[in-house]
Amino acid sequence: MRIAAQTLGCKLNYAETSDHLRRLSDEGHEIVDWTAEADLYIVNTCTVTAVAEKKCRAAIRQAHRRNPEAQIVVMGCFAQTAADEVARIPGVTQVLGNESKRLLSYSTAGGHRTRTFFKIQDGCDYFCTYCAIPYARGRSRSATIEETLCAARRIADSGAREVVLTGINTGTFGQHQGEAFLDLLRGLDQIEGILRYRISSIEPNLLTDDIIDFVAHSRAFLPHFHVPLQAGSDHVLSLMHRRYTTALYADKVHRIKAAMPDACIAADIMAGFNGESEQEFQKTLDFIESVPISYLHVFTYSDRPGTAALRLGEKVPIPVRHEHTHRLLALSKRMHQTFIQSQLGKERPVLWETAEEGWTDNYIRLRAPHDPNRINTISPITLTPDNIIATTHDN
Numbered sequence: 001m002r003i004a005a006q007t008l009g010c011k012l013n014y015a016e017t018s019d020h021l022r023r024l025s026d027e028g029h030e031i032v033d034w035t036a037e038a039d040l041y042i043v044n045t046c047t048v049t050a051v052a053e054k055k056c057r058a059a060i061r062q063a064h065r066r067n068p069e070a071q072i073v074v075m076g077c078f079a080q081t082a083a084d085e086v087a088r089i090p091g092v093t094q095v096l097g098n099e100s101k102r103l104l105s106y107s108t109a110g111g112h113r114t115r116t117f118f119k120i121q122d123g124c125d126y127f128c129t130y131c132a133i134p135y136a137r138g139r140s141r142s143a144t145i146e147e148t149l150c151a152a153r154r155i156a157d158s159g160a161r162e163v164v165l166t167g168i169n170t171g172t173f174g175q176h177q178g179e180a181f182l183d184l185l186r187g188l189d190q191i192e193g194i195l196r197y198r199i200s201s202i203e204p205n206l207l208t209d210d211i212i213d214f215v216a217h218s219r220a221f222l223p224h225f226h227v228p229l230q231a232g233s234d235h236v237l238s239l240m241h242r243r244y245t246t247a248l249y250a251d252k253v254h255r256i257k258a259a260m261p262d263a264c265i266a267a268d269i270m271a272g273f274n275g276e277s278e279q280e281f282q283k284t285l286d287f288i289e290s291v292p293i294s295y296l297h298v299f300t301y302s303d304r305p306g307t308a309a310l311r312l313g314e315k316v317p318i319p320v321r322h323e324h325t326h327r328l329l330a331l332s333k334r335m336h337q338t339f340i341q342s343q344l345g346k347e348r349p350v351l352w353e354t355a356e357e358g359w360t361d362n363y364i365r366l367r368a369p370h371d372p373n374r375i376n377t378i379s380p381i382t383l384t385p386d387n388i389i390a391t392t393h394d395n
């Protein structure tokens with residue numbers, strides 16, 4: 001069969017799709033581009049916002065238009081939480097919730113040979129009031145450290161140089177079996193062949209000072225952090241049932257920068273959650289400006305069925321949510337420019353994904369003259385306005 005896939009949402013979804021495609025390719029199927037005509041389309045969906053769900057529906061309709069005879073398999077969080085609705089979309093032949101995906105082992109890897117996503121954890125016990133993911137993905141769980149290190153050794157054998165550790169709430173790795181995430185990081189750092197690790201995202205309350213110190217002194221963990229903030233107002237954070245205050249968040253960011261001055265720090269931020277009055281929103285803007293974050297991933301709040309936020313008052317009108325989103329996106333752009341400016345003239349190690357493009361350790365995309373020999377190697381490059389590829393990290 002000719003098989004095409006489309007992934008929406010988080011890095012964990014990307015890791016899972018890559019894993020499915022690798023298995024299907026091993027079984028002899030031909031993997032084709034999403035825009036090609038295929039016999040089977042896989043859509044791995046997301047439910048984080050109403051916009052994410054809209055994109056999922058659009059992807060399914062696109063596949064059906066491209067080949068009305070094709071099978072369409074829909075999986076992931078939207079498939080889990082709205083199975084009936086998804087099954088009614090014309091062309092859909094199968095809906096797989098995350099229950100079916102759980103048949104896969106927790107430790108899977110997938111993606112490009114140079115950089116690979118490695119799923120080390122699934123599910124979440126936090127139940128933030130806006131989030132449907134714990135309902136879609138279930139409770140936090142992971143393989144043991146020993147099993148995870150075994151899977152990582154196989155990734156090293158495959159030739160991948162950079163591994164991105166992914167999960168839904170990555171920092172809770174091991175908690176249910178009395179193992180510590182930091183011990184996993186220590187073990188991974190010892191694995192020969194893997195030259196770089198990134199932690200895709202970690203909750204601020206789980207980003208301990210010991211983890212920050214470890215990353216700063218480790219062999220292979222990179223100075224690149226993704227630490228969800230969601231709001232810069234303690235009132236809104238408490239309505240969200242987030243497990244930290246802005247003071248704790250600021251402390252973590254300052255600690256990272258003190259230990260690794262060139263570190264890139266990304267923050268998720270949600271615009272228009274309940275209680276985000278103009279005054280609270282201004283607190284968020286002021287807070288973000290006060291800490292050395294490199295850029296933002298901006299999400300617009302939308303009601304998710306079944307979540308506690310539906311019962312909260314203080315709704316923000318939808319046009320105001322969009323206005324806040326645009327202001328955050330503009331701020332993020334300025335912050336990223338400031339971060340890039342701070343790196344000009346500095347020499348950073350670059351892992352080349354292609355003959356012309358690669359990523360610095362602190363997550364800046366660079367270009368260089370075509371040279372096939374550089375693929376999957378690391379070389380030091382001085383950053384200039386000409387070799388930096390402008391990227392927008394916003395959603």
Ligand code: SF4
Binds near residue numbers: 131
């Ligand atoms: S930590 Fe909160 S936002 Fe993240 S997956 Fe868990 S419930 Fe959702």
